[in-house]
Amino acid sequence: MKKQECGSEGVLASAPSKGRMKSWSIMSSSITSMKALMAILVLLSPLAGQAVRNKEIPVTAVKGESWISHLHKRFSDTSMGKTYHSGPVAPMPGEKSSSGQEKLSLDFAARTMAVHGADVYRLNCRGCHEESGHGTPPEINSVIDPVRATSPEVIMARMKKAGMSMTRANATLLAKQSNTALLDRFHKGGQDMPPFPQLSEPEIRALLAYLRQLAGVPGAEKEQVAINESPAHIGEQIVRSTCHICHNAVGPNPTPEQILDGSIPPLSTLTTRTSLPEFVRKVTAGNPISMGVTAMPFRGRMPVFDYLSEDEVANAYLYLTLYPPQE
Secondary structure, eight states: OOOOOOOOOOSBOOOOOHHHHHHHHHHHHHHHHTHHHHHHHHHHGGGSOOSSOOOOOOOOOOBSSOHHHHTTOOGGGOOTTOOOOOOOOOOOTTOOOOOOOOOOOTTTTTOOEEEEHHHHHHHHTHHHHTTTSOOBTTTBOOSHHHHHTTOHHHHHHHHHHTTOOOOHHHHHHHHHHHHHHHHHHHHHOOSSSOOOTTOOHHHHHHHHHHHHHHTTOTTGGGGOOEEEEOHHHHHHHHIIIIIHHHSOSSOOOOOHHHHHTTOOOOGGGHHHHSOHHHHHHHHHTOOOEEETTTTEEEOOSOOOOTTSOHHHHHHHHHHHHHSOOBO
């Protein structure tokens, strides 16, 4: 089946029903009034009881050009940040756009969330490496084999299958070297992979534990832990690892005609360009947008990130509100 290409987005073309819009507008308007309160909550949330000790890295604003711009890649020529899940077809003139039932929690902006390694992977890695971890070679390599190389048991089993012997000590040494290289990649990134400065050491350890489980490393299921995190930090992970792959941090807001020609709106104009409910619906389920000289509604090319919950996407909106993107 041919993969659907995704792309840039602009002004949203449809609106929810009056009943839903009333409740949504209350939530959306409350974001501004909550800024001062949330600034305090964001600072205090790391002090709350943790499932594991997690000295959360301070939340900071996203900066600079998108990752694909950094790599000098065209959006149409990369698989980065693409789920290949499309939103609904734009309605015909006179038709109403269908929208699903919103499930956003009223306290999403103040509730600490417990995350596991699977969540850290989902928020930071899945946009490029997909659910399986295999990526889209040759551009995006699989993470499975590098993770398997961190297990002495897996190394010894492979050597035995190849008709070669290896001592436990040597296998452990090789596994330790592979683990160091993998952790270094998480911290510093690679030639085509961005670094993850937003992740703390407990988060990286939780991520590695999940990757080991995903890769079928024996005993990895016993390594899983939970970490309590603030809403703003959840939002930061989504923005830095998913949105910023394709969207520059700052820049002019493109017109519908420019969007049709391939321009990608910057993150800095998002909270003024779209409301909270529009943003949540666009990211999780898709929503028609206005493109072209006459600003007609189109399905658009932005993929749907249906593996993110509505609360998590709302946290991304909150993060961009509390920490405006910078140059």
